[in-house]
Amino acid sequence: MNITTIVHITGFALILIGFWGMLTQKNMIKIILGLAIVETGVQLVMVAFGFIDGRTAPILDSAVELSKASSLIVDPVPQALVLTAIVIGVAVNALMLTFVIRLYQQKKSLSINDYKDLKW
């Protein structure tokens, strides 16, 4: 059980927990939180995929010899991707919460079951 596996499993578990929350919680904010948990899980998994046991961060400072950099650092790409993913996730979550605020103002309810006017 190395650290990658632990992070992987944590990530997957968060994904499942998040989905469980999304599927069972009626409160819209909780559903958004569920989605946020899923996102976090995915982000963890992403980072874990770039991780190599025993290596250092992809910063070529004094700890890393430039010529051997490729054998000393972990994969920088997933980290770059996660950065983007996090920012986008934040944006979406903020927007979703905004929608919830506006919805709540109209119906004074946070239950997802109360917003079924559009159907069939």
Added chain:
Amino acid sequence: MTRMDDLKKRTVTAPDGEVFTVDPMKEYFCDKRPEVQEPAHPLLEKFFNWARSNSLWVLGWGTGCGSIELPPLTTPRFDMFRYGVQMRPTPRQAGVFIISGYLAVKTLKRVIRAYEQMQGPKYIIALGSCTINGGMYYDSFNTINRLDHYIPVDVYITGCMPRPEAILSGFVELKKRIRAGKAEGANDYAERFDWYKANQKKVIKGWDMPDYNW
């Protein structure tokens, strides 16, 4: 709408919205008077009369109780067919009208209509006493007493009721009259049309027909 109203003037709307009046009495019926039909050339007329006398088509309509005596005529015992007498169901084709017995005013109206719809030359055989003087109904309020005041009769057959034999002899008598060229009832009706009409209108209350039924 009662039957009387059927012939009253009415306002109708055409499909294109035009509103106009319809007068059924004028527009549904031909209101022309009958005319005297001149016989053909005497020789030809004789030939025609011979044929007419041998082809007597009787309107199959029993107007009164006497009509009970007509069906036996078609049986083997009397067999009127051998004289060229046949029944026709429609006045258009019939030449002989048998008024069989008493004639109620109500029936008279129909008789007149049927008679007028027959094509000339046409003949009328009046059957039984009632057609002559009203018979046992002479004082009835709704039975006519004398038929030839209303339509021209060619042959009267007396009796109450006359036997089929008597009717057969009536046919023979009619044949003789036809051959002699005396059976011109249709022309008589046309000539004295006003007189007949007046008589008819006298007894028929609420005359709601055109004056002549073609």
Added chain:
Amino acid sequence: MIKRLIPLLLVISLFFILLKVATNVAPNYDLTGVAKTYAEQGASDLGAMNLVTAIVVTYRGLDTLGEVTVLFMAGTGIALLLRRKKKKNDSGIKNRAASEILKTGSKLLVPIITMFGAYIFINGHLSPGGGFQGGAAIASAVMLMFLADSSFKINHKVFVLIESFSGIFYVLIGVLGLVILGADNFLDNRILPLGTFGTILSAGTIPLIYTLVGLKVGTELASILDNMKGELE
């Protein structure tokens, strides 16, 4: 029962999908593909110590531009969605004043946090961090001020201007790459000299871009906070 059963079934099914991934993950032992190229050439190509920054700002600069756009758009959208009616009645509920500790603490901390944020984005190419992180730190300073002082208002005009122009400059820097270096050099950091590896003024436009991003993110997040903090109706 059934209401729980279906989610359960679905989550179990998802579990099996993820299980398949988990059981097949082989630990990496070496860098492969593009990562290896980055590791080998990144420093010499772009002159940035922080490879993640190199990737974020230059190699995958278009992503970052998009990212900034997303955040900008989220801010704009939230402003749009939470827009207030023109006639605002100020005589509404008075917010309860913050505690003395918070007030004092914030006065102490806000400048430090802001400075720290600025440090993060200015040093983005040298050390962990960058425009987004720095921006977020600055925004947290603004948030602290909101918490400390209920009547605190940000200067919208200034914020908007900062937001706009940092964005525009970012785009312009990208376009400068096209103008100076050629059709394939959008967002190339090499329109400025790469400088000495490992110093602040190195890695071409990366520090500049990260500064702009930092400003932009900071103001945007702050605006979002401002919009979401209430006072509706």
Added chain:
Amino acid sequence: MVNPIYIIAILLGLGFLLPSINKAGIKVTVTIFFLGIIAVTAISYQWLSAFLIDGQQAVQIFTAGFKPPMSINLQMGLNEAVLITLINFGALLGAIYSFKYFAENGIQALVVFLLFILGMNGLVLTRDIFNIFVFLEITSIATYILIGMDLRLKSLSAGFKYMIAGGIASVFLLLGIILIYSKTGTLNLDGMIAAVSAAGSSQILFVGVFILIFSVVIELKVFPANGWALDVYEGSDTGISAMISATSATALLFVLYKVLPLASIDLTKMIVIIGVLTFVVSNLFAIMQKSTNRLLGYSSIGQIGLLVFVIASKDILGDNFEKIFFGLLISHFLAKAGLFWLSGIVKAEKIQDWVKIKKHPILIFMFGTFILALMGFPPFPSLAAKWSLVMILAENGSFLWISLVILASILEVLYLFRWFGYILKLEDSEEKVEKPQHQLHPVYIVTLLLYVAGFYITRSFDAGLSINFIPLAFVGILFLIDFLPVYIKNTLVMIAVSYYGYILVPGLDTLKLIFALIFLVGGILTFIPGYSVKGKRIGFYPVAAMMYVGLIGLIEAETFFQFFFAWEIMTAGSYFLILRGKRSMSHALSYILFSAGGAYLILFGFALSGAETGSILLTSLSEVHIYATMVFILLALGFMTKTASIGLHIWLPGAHAEAESDVSPMVSAVLLKAGVFGLIILFIAMRNNDVSNLFYILGWVGAITALLGNLIASFQEDAKKLLAYSSIAQLGYILFALAIMTNVGWLAAIWYSITHFLYKALLFLAVGAIVLKLKTHKMYEMGGLIKKMPMSFISVLIGIIALSGVPPLAGFGGKWLLYNAFILKGWYFQGAIIAFSGVVAFLYLFKLIYSIFLGPIKDKHRKMTEVSVWYLIPQYLIIATLMVLSSKPRMILEKVGLYFKEILPENTVVWNGDAASTFVNGKLFGVWDPFYIMIIVCVMFAVLLGFLLFASRKATKVEMFNIVYSAERPESPQTAHFSYNMFSHYRKALGFLVLPLVTNFWNFITDLFHSSSDFFRKFYNGNAQVYIMHIIGFVVFFYFILNGGIF
């Protein structure tokens, strides 16, 4: 060339700029906003023209000065250029449509819209998988904001549902990206595709690719993970819905196109299934839909499903993929955008409320254009695309897909045309339609573009090159000059038809000549009554001309595609014509449903044939052997829907009866012959293809059609319905005669075609004119009109004598030929049925002429006058023709016989003078001397008439009640008119033959579809959480199928 990066730069730069120049005022902002969009549109158009005109090669644009996989690269090729031009132009129009709405909501809306465009451009251009994710998020977030910004409950809840779904899709996408990256080490699409195909089987890749592609598919709103999407379409502002349906769907489709090469064959097949399923199910659910925008949403999703199917079938479609994809996409794009915009202008919640545009011909025209384009009617691009799609699918033996695509297309026809029917036929509402100019202009433009695109795209198909667009252009001109008074347009149309005939006729062989004459002469004759109409008769001439263009196109057609193209034009034109009738809504709908169904069967048949022989010529049908039976059945069924054979006939009576008075002869006498023409083409081509059993069956079908048609006609009270059923029966004769497949049989068929054209046109013109004048169809409400309309009476008299087959008129020729044909063929019992039904015709013919003209005249008709002279002129022209043909049929029949002699040498007719005779083993079989018979009958008639007139010269003319009525008189004209239920005794004896089994069957089918639609659409119960379940369930379900089990 302007670097496409500038598109991104401009949009982004302006997006960032706009908030800061808020102070400058809304006008400046909006101007800048539009300038930006125009600029990017111009850039994309510049690229498009470079590719199209200068033949430029696709270019790669790198960023940051590095080559992929190190940096992100963009690709600009023809496909991309087309798409971004489409998207940017669509967005420009959308912006024009919506800018006021945006401005009302604040300057931010403009910014978001710019970034929305940016996102879509990026999606199309980028070749980097993670970049796709970023642009996808930009597009999605922009969409969320645009949906929610008006702050209505509807749009907010729809937006929220969309966000949840989008959020799930994006986490799946991220997961997929990282899984694939972990195995391939690159994010560049091209590198990834190469690496995936090189990697062989890897479980992680398997899951990664699956999740990646399914996340894109979910974004594409496929069934069943699309409940949220419908709510979005319904809940959002129409301008936004238009953008979602048109532009962003286009960009997303292209994303699918880009990532699909990653997929394994099995996964691709799965996408194929999902696409078709979406197309079918969406259209099925749509048929019960009443809400305008939701209906459009269903339709959108259906169309996108079809496009997903096309993309996933790319390998099968090969070289034609682009044309098919763009053909369908452009139709969908323009039409759906147009429809949503129109919906926003009309502001009608329910589709029934659209009736308020009834008074606005331009809106109706545009609406019609859009729905026709959606369904794939000519001349729109989707026709050629669908055509090619089916052709290629058939080549690959994908018959199931073809069937499903056809089924869904028919459902689409059902709800779209029903909607169109509502517009034209429901009770007019008082509501006014406001027509804001800035909103209308985009709709005008897309309408125009649809035609332009139709022309160019149809011509880009090999098959489309041969289409003659000039007549269609004439139809277009007619639409433009529709404001002119009737007599000008009428004259113009007649001149055009004559001129077309003048240039067309000399080059035709006998068979085509006959049908060309039927169509052209029929056209001219049936246009003459048009002069009697006052006013403008908006919409009549273009659609009538359209029908005739289609008919003539059939004559000219050499290839399958030309034929099909003409067939669809004709169908559409005739549908609009029929729809003009007062109570024709449901009948026109069933007409178009059957016609469309028939057309699709024809398409299927042609496709099968093409698949086997590889040829596109109509004559190549003769080379079909493997699929001969199928091809024959499909084509025959297709044509028989038009000829209304029994079982497929239920559309005809209503359609023909409820059409306008001068339209009935067009559709009955002329249009039905199109089906006959098709059958003849089919039979000629496939006579030697071992389908003789089918001919035998068709013979029976024809006979039974004839019998039942005539029987049902006898029980009609509606004059035009009676004639319509009579047409069914007459077409039954023709089918029977054709199926005999001997020379004399075909002579009979041709003769019937000609004479039926003449006498049915005559009867429909005469009866139609009377119906028009009397304002009733019911025969028992007519009566006695002979005195008021003697000219019409003579027409009808000649018509019924000709129809009944009584010598000496032309109808007898048909009977005689038919008897000879079926006895020589040995089809005795079918023949007996035909003979019997010929006699049954007397029942309704008598009823027709008696009930209308004889008997007592009704009071309200007493002042009736003769019908318009414009109706009488064609009638008497027809009578003259009939008389000539009756006495001298050799003129035509001999040529026809010779023409068919090479094809069908059996049982020819030998001519001797005017006499026709048939021979068996050298011995005389049958003989017919029409001229002699005509002379004898005429002389006899003249002598007897003379005698009678002399004998009854003194006859008294009497009136209608001078009848012996048991020495009474009738109460009213009605009592003396024995018309209603005239053949009750016949019904008592033979009524069991005319039980409405077929109608019940089709009712059952439609009920089945409607009730299943109503039942299954409850699946979308409006709860966002349930939608989440749908999405996850959708993913796991297909995952397990693909995986072949849980592990």
Added chain:
Amino acid sequence: MELTLTSRILYSLLGLFIVFNYGLLQSGVMRKIVARVAGRYGIPVYQSYFDIIKNLAKRSQITHGIMFYLGPIFRLGGGIGLFLFMPMIFGSIYFKNFSFTGDIVLLMYFQFFGMLGMALGAGEAGHPNSTIGISRGLAQFTTVEISFTLAIIAIAIQYQTLSVYNIVAAQQGGILHWTLFQNPVATLAGMLSFLGIMRHAPFNVVMAPQEIPIGPPTEYHSTYLGMLQSNRAILHIVESALFMNLFFGGATNWIEFIVKTFFIYFTTVFVGVVFPRYRVDQSVAWFVKVPLVIGVLGVIYATYIN
């Protein structure tokens, strides 16, 4: 040897004269026979002459309109036309009439010529009973035609021709060559339809004198009626002759013609006095049962022996 047109017309008129008189007399004789069977003396055999002359000699006349004329004209035209298009005497160039202009199909459809005209004329008369009669007549006639068609198809199969003249020719050479013996089933079907065509009892509900006073000709009288009667005389003989030609070997001289047509026509009279009248729906249904089956069997038989 071919006749000139003029002489063909003259011979045809002569034939028509013979048929007309024979028809008048024959109907007298038939009625006489019926009367005698009933124990009556009966009408004179020449009664029909009186009736026709009388009708033509009627002095007054009405008309319901121009179509009213068409009834008698078409009716009589139909009878005469049928006569003209039918070969009367086989082997005689004089009484072949104009049969070369058409075949059995022409004759079948020419039957409708009269019916149609009568229907129109009666319709113009405006009497509802006429129309009722017409509707019944047409309805009944449709089903009558089924077995007739089947019988004709059987004959056409058997003799490989539709030409009546050739059909007769094929039956020459002895009594056993008649269709009656060659295909008794088809003959039976044909004769059953003949009952319907002649409209004697049990198929005379069309006229139904007691119910809808004689149906179609209700309004016809005088000259019109005379023409109708003339047609009746001609038509009875011509229809009988048609069946004679089809099933009973035709006739080579007038004697044979008279004998055969007499007996053929007599069958209808015979059936008529034995069976009571059907309602129209009953007769329609009856014709699609028994004669239809027999007709089908006849066709099958003809196919089989051919």
